[in-house]
Amino acid sequence: xxxxxxxxxxxxxxxxxxxxxxxxxxxxxxxxxxxxxxxxxxxxxxxxxxxxxxxxxxxxxxxxxxxxxxxxxxxxxxxxxxxxxxxxxxxxxxxxxxxxxxxxxxx
Amino acid sequence: xxxxxxxxxxxxxxxxxxxxxxxxxxxxxxxxxxxxxxxxxxxxxxxxxxxxxxxxxxxxxxxxxxxxxxxxxxxxxxxxxxxxxxxxxxxxxxxxxxxxxxxxxxxxxxxxxxxxxxxxxxxxxxxxxxxxxxxxxxxxxxxxxxxxxxxxxxxxxxxxxxxxxxxxxxxxxxxxxxxxxxxx
Amino acid sequence: xxxxxxxxxxxxxxxxxxxxxxxxxxxxxxxxxxxxxxxxxxxxxxxxxxxxxxxxxxxxxxxxxxxxxxxxxxxxxxxxxxxxxxxxxxxxxxxxxxxxxxxxxxxxxxxxxxxxxxxxxxxxxxxxxxxxxxxxxxxxxxxxxxxxxxxxxxxxxxxxxxxxxxxxxxxxxxxxxxxxxxxxxxxxxxxxxxxxxxxxxxxxxxxxxxxxxxxxxxxxxxxxxxxxxxxxxxxxxxxxxxxxxxxxxxxxxxxxxxxxxxxxxxxxxxxxxxxxxxxxxxxxxxxxxxxxxxxxxxxxxxxxxxxxxxxxxxxxxxxxxxxxxxxxxxxxxxxxxxxxxxxxxxxxxxxxxxxxxxxxxxxxxxxxxxxxxxxxxxxxxxxxxxxxxxxxxxxxxxxxxxxxxxxxxxxxxxx
Amino acid sequence: xxxxxxxxxxxxxxxxxxxxxxxxxxxxxxxxxxxxxxxxxxxxxxxxxxxxxxxxxxxxxxxxxxxxxxxxxxxxxxxxxxxxxxxxxxxxxxxxxxxxxxxxxxxxxxxxxxxxxxxxxxxxxxxxxxxxxxxxxxxxxxxxxxxxxxxxxxxxxxxxxxxxxxxxxxxxxxxxx
Numbered sequence: 001x002x003x004x005x006x007x008x009x010x011x012x013x014x015x016x017x018x019x020x021x022x023x024x025x026x027x028x029x030x031x032x033x034x035x036x037x038x039x040x041x042x043x044x045x046x047x048x049x050x051x052x053x054x055x056x057x058x059x060x061x062x063x064x065x066x067x068x069x070x071x072x073x074x075x076x077x078x079x080x081x082x083x084x085x086x087x088x089x090x091x092x093x094x095x096x097x098x099x100x101x102x103x104x105x106x107x
Numbered sequence: 108x109x110x111x112x113x114x115x116x117x118x119x120x121x122x123x124x125x126x127x128x129x130x131x132x133x134x135x136x137x138x139x140x141x142x143x144x145x146x147x148x149x150x151x152x153x154x155x156x157x158x159x160x161x162x163x164x165x166x167x168x169x170x171x172x173x174x175x176x177x178x179x180x181x182x183x184x185x186x187x188x189x190x191x192x193x194x195x196x197x198x199x200x201x202x203x204x205x206x207x208x209x210x211x212x213x214x215x216x217x218x219x220x221x222x223x224x225x226x227x228x229x230x231x232x233x234x235x236x237x238x239x240x241x242x243x244x245x246x247x248x249x250x251x252x253x254x255x256x257x258x259x260x261x262x263x264x265x266x267x268x269x270x271x272x273x274x275x276x277x278x279x280x281x282x283x284x285x286x287x288x289x290x291x
Numbered sequence: 292x293x294x295x296x297x298x299x300x301x302x303x304x305x306x307x308x309x310x311x312x313x314x315x316x317x318x319x320x321x322x323x324x325x326x327x328x329x330x331x332x333x334x335x336x337x338x339x340x341x342x343x344x345x346x347x348x349x350x351x352x353x354x355x356x357x358x359x360x361x362x363x364x365x366x367x368x369x370x371x372x373x374x375x376x377x378x379x380x381x382x383x384x385x386x387x388x389x390x391x392x393x394x395x396x397x398x399x400x401x402x403x404x405x406x407x408x409x410x411x412x413x414x415x416x417x418x419x420x421x422x423x424x425x426x427x428x429x430x431x432x433x434x435x436x437x438x439x440x441x442x443x444x445x446x447x448x449x450x451x452x453x454x455x456x457x458x459x460x461x462x463x464x465x466x467x468x469x470x471x472x473x474x475x476x477x478x479x480x481x482x483x484x485x486x487x488x489x490x491x492x493x494x495x496x497x498x499x500x501x502x503x504x505x506x507x508x509x510x511x512x513x514x515x516x517x518x519x520x521x522x523x524x525x526x527x528x529x530x531x532x533x534x535x536x537x538x539x540x541x542x543x544x545x546x547x548x549x550x551x552x553x554x555x556x557x558x559x560x561x562x563x564x565x566x567x568x569x570x571x572x573x574x575x576x577x578x579x580x581x582x583x584x585x586x587x588x589x590x591x592x593x594x595x596x597x598x599x600x601x602x603x604x605x606x607x608x609x610x611x612x613x614x615x616x617x618x619x620x621x622x623x624x625x626x627x628x629x630x631x632x633x634x635x636x637x638x639x640x641x642x643x644x645x646x647x648x649x650x651x652x653x654x655x656x657x658x659x660x661x662x663x664x665x666x667x668x669x670x671x672x673x674x675x676x677x678x679x680x681x682x683x684x685x686x687x688x689x690x691x692x693x694x695x696x697x698x699x700x701x702x703x704x705x706x
Numbered sequence: 707x708x709x710x711x712x713x714x715x716x717x718x719x720x721x722x723x724x725x726x727x728x729x730x731x732x733x734x735x736x737x738x739x740x741x742x743x744x745x746x747x748x749x750x751x752x753x754x755x756x757x758x759x760x761x762x763x764x765x766x767x768x769x770x771x772x773x774x775x776x777x778x779x780x781x782x783x784x785x786x787x788x789x790x791x792x793x794x795x796x797x798x799x800x801x802x803x804x805x806x807x808x809x810x811x812x813x814x815x816x817x818x819x820x821x822x823x824x825x826x827x828x829x830x831x832x833x834x835x836x837x838x839x840x841x842x843x844x845x846x847x848x849x850x851x852x853x854x855x856x857x858x859x860x861x862x863x864x865x866x867x868x869x870x871x872x873x874x875x876x877x878x879x880x881x882x883x
Contacts, residue, residue, distance in 0.1 A: 010119065013214060014152065017123045018145070020210035021130035025138075028202030033180050037129055037142050040173060044149050047165075055156045063255045066161050067264050070256070073168050074271045078278030080173040084180050085286035091184040100197070136452060140399055143445050163434040171441030171474060175467055178448055182464055253430050253491060360727045362737040612732065666731075670723040686713060 011052035019045035030098050032090070036083050043076050115155050122148030130206075139177050146170050160253040312423035335426055338415050346568040347377035353665050360669045387557035395554065396453040403450035404555065404562035410442030411566040414573045419494045421586045421649040432493035433481055436577055437474070440532065443570065444470045447541070450563070451551040462550030465676060466534070466541040472683040473531040473538075479691035480525035483518065483698040484510055484581045497585030505589045505598035511582040514705075517697050522582045524691045526660075529574035531679070534567060535664055537671040540679060575660035576653070583656045586649035610637045748820045753803045755821040758836040760791045762815035769807035769816050777801045781837070793837040798824055 018041050025038025047069045054065025094101050125145035132138045146169045153162035260268050312334075319327045351366070351373065358365025366373030391400055417432040419425045429435055444466065451463025485491055487510060488499045502508030510518050531538035542550030552563045579585055589598040674682070739746055748754075765782035777800035781793035807816050826832060 010115070011152070011156070012216075014119050014122055016210055016213035018126045018149075019213060020206045021126040023209055024130045024202050024206035027205055028198050030197050031135060033135060033177055033184075034138060036177065036180075037138055040142065040169070041126055041129060041145065044146065044169070048149055048152060051153055051156050051158050051161060055158065063252070063259045066158055066252060066256055067259055069158075069161055070164060070260070071267060071271055073164060074275060077168050077172055078275050080176045081278050081282040082285070084176045085282035085284075087180045087184055088286045134396075136396070137399070140445075140449055147442075159429065159431050160434070163431045163438045166438035166441055167434070170445060171438065171471070175441075175444060175448070175471055178445075178452075179464075179467055182452075182460070356731065359736070360731045362730055362734055364736050364738050364740060367740050615733075666724055666727060667720075670727045671720065690713075 008052055008056040011048060011056075015045040015048040015052070018042070018048070030100055032083070032087055032099055035099065036080065039079070040076060043072055047072050111155065115152070118148050118151040118155060121145075122152060135181060136178075139174070139181060142177070143170060143174055146174060158252060160256055312421075331426070334424075335416075338420075338426065339412060342412065342415060342569055342572065343565070345572060346565050347381060349568050349571070349661065350380060350564075351377040353668075356662070356665050357669045360666075381561065384561040385558055389557040389559060390554070392455065392554050394455045396455060399449050400453035400554075401559075403446050403453060404559040404566075406446030406449060407443055407566045408446075408562045408569075410439050410446060411569040411573065413442070414439050415569075417493050418573075418576050419497050419580060419585055420653055424650060425494055428492055428494045431491045433485060433491045433496070433577075433581075436493075436573065437478060437481065440470075440474070443566065446566075447551050450555070454551070454554040456554055458547040458549075459551050459553050462541045462547050462553075465547075466551065468676075469531060469534075469538070469541060469679060469683075472680060473528045473687075476524050476528040476683065476687035476691045477532060479688070479695050480521045480528070481577075481581060483521045483695055486695075486698055486702050487513065493580050493585075497580055497587060500584040501587045505587070505596060506584070506601060507597055508587070509582060509584040514698075514701055517694060517701065518582065520690065521694050521698070522578065524687050524694065525581065526574075526578060526663075528683070528687055529578065530664060530667065531683070533570035533574050535571065536668040537673050538679060539673065540676055543673060571661055571664055572657060575657040575664070578660050579653060579656040583660075585656075586653040588649055588652045606637050606640075607634075610634045613637070748822075752820050752822075753805045753818040755798055755819050755824055756796050756801065756807065756816055756834070757819045758794050758796065758816045758834075760794050760815070760836045760838050762813045763791045763794060763836075764813055764815075765789060765791045766812070768810045768812065772806045772810035774804060774806065775800050775802055778807060791837050794835070795837065796834045797832060798834055799829070799832040 022038040022041030022043075022045060025041065026035050027038075029035055029038065050065040050069045050072070052065075054063070090102065122145055125141045125143075125148060128141035129138045129145060132141060146165065150162045150165040150169075153159075153165055315330065319330045354376070355365045355372070357363075366376045369375040369379050391397060414436050416426040417429050417435050419428070447466045447470075448463045451459040451466065454460075484496060488496045490496065490499075500508045500510055506512065511522050512518070534541050541547075542552070544550075547553075552560055555563060589602055763780075765780060767780050770776070770778040770780050777797040779793065779795040779797075780791065782789060782791045784790050803818075805818060808818055824832070
């Protein structure tokens, strides 16, 4: 029976819910901003898992999960920057933000 | 119930609730602002788990950087005369089914409805065990995460650290060149 | 001007306040977790109340100072020189109607002021008011301040968007561009200090500057030009961070009515106002902690130190000014007998300063920085947005980077 | 190098500006006064509200002609010794305090005063009336006029107290021989 205390199981459940929400965003939305939000939610869920595991399972090297989480955050940041650039150029060319509208590979 | 339990419970509620709002809100900007609270909740969870540096980094990078980029994206790429930007669903049914399946699967592995004890990978250490380990294996019992993180990032993980900085640089240059208007 | 080695360790608890705050929590916590939690809550509320009082005072001071700089009178009606104005203003705001435009995004319109206010006030948790008076001495103190600032940003954007008003929206876009840019020089100049101290904890940064030499131990005077440049960068970028004139483009009233709070009224509007002044205090306090020795008192009793000259020199200057003012207003010039009395009064005040607790030193230094902010506000005009971006990206950030590099080299070779 | 020079000049000019404001904060007296309680002593030749002495006035209308904004309306009646100024109105809401009328007057009949507090509740009060009024036999006719204190078109086109027998009063500027 899950308790309220911060335990590994509870953290994993929270991150599972976040992950599912993010997945839903990515699958069901058409707006690229929404899709990126889904990706960020999933990354956060993964990060939460890393931190939870490192603080509950692996006391010998709790920094391990934290370091990994930091790299994930760095990658998320660079991803968001590229995303905004893509979004802007998409909007400049198509005048709308809709991933279904991107149908040609020509620039 | 101790104070930390209550805090954890509230944080979990905020995080999950905001995540659900992000996924289901019919208005785009509501999703973005709900994401703010979700990220804040995750930062709080980090802090509750003892990862204070990570919590601060989470707030700075995610909220101060990525979320703001998202808002900027919304503002620059929509006709913002109306504040109620709709956010259409296209594959609502299939998406929700898939998401629900993943949710159930992950929850199952995470330990919901598990009758037998934790599997080997989920063996958690109690605090007395941690202090025992600290004695035997010379692990600092006090978690000064900032210092440990810094030391490890610049010794053990120095190669990934440098690679990450190169990735950031490349991403910045790439973003600048993509977003630049074509000047011929 | 090499500082005397700071005596890092348990600070000398000579203040009554510090003694109280050091032993009371441990005494209370022996009575259970709830009691100590309640104690912490009371202290937190005291800080909140103090900040609110400061905001009222600062608003009145700003009005008087701005008026005097422009040879005006300012508020004069309510009380002596309008002092009671600072009580009347909040009452007026509280009694005003709380409007919400019909086309606004109601939930977020209502929520935004609280986000801004909560983020502002949350920062005070890591401010070291004195050796023991700190709500939470976090390991990541400075980083915490920087990260909580992001909450203010999101709150302002929320307000700007939810108002459904084009000026508010423009203001939100400007706020984003400006705050995200100016976070960088602030961060870089903070890092120089953090490199010197080797800790992010605000309390440890103050302790590193605590020395018998007083002022000479301040970070501001370390490696003379380097940290002054760092402080300058921090202060300029900090001004932009808190949306103060000359960098108040987000609420430029000549272009954008009132910016993000155009549609707000009553208490909600006052929350933005409160947050703005609290942010000013935060930047000043952070500057004090990082560069001006935090709560470390000046050692003015030791003759022939820098502190001695600075402190008594300023006291003498003040005495001369008071005498000048007195003769000008009330008496014909040439009544030199008064200067003796006034100097005596000033010396008494200065002697009293010697025994004031470190909390007062901290507040004096912070308020001095706030005065400089007000001074700048009524001196400089507002730049254009492109000039603002030029200043950040082409001046402050390169300077901060060079500075960081120099500090790194210094740290490596001259510890 | 231009860049470095610009930075230093910025800092220098900021410091200069701050010195100026500080000087004003510390060493300069306030120019403004707490108005209704304290009033500044006006200079001798202050151009305040106009005052006309219709006993001195000859009705030459030189002042009305001199007025750039046509705020003076003069009507007179009678010939020779009986010539008297029946109506002398100055619309001080139009007046721009130039003082040209004062210079134009040969009899020193129109003068500026030190009065400057001219707020009032009714627009008609802004029209200062200095005329001696019509002759006595014409008074009942004027009384028969319905009182219209706030005429909507009471600019320069004649006030509400325009006597009915003077149709020229509605001429703009009231310049009548």
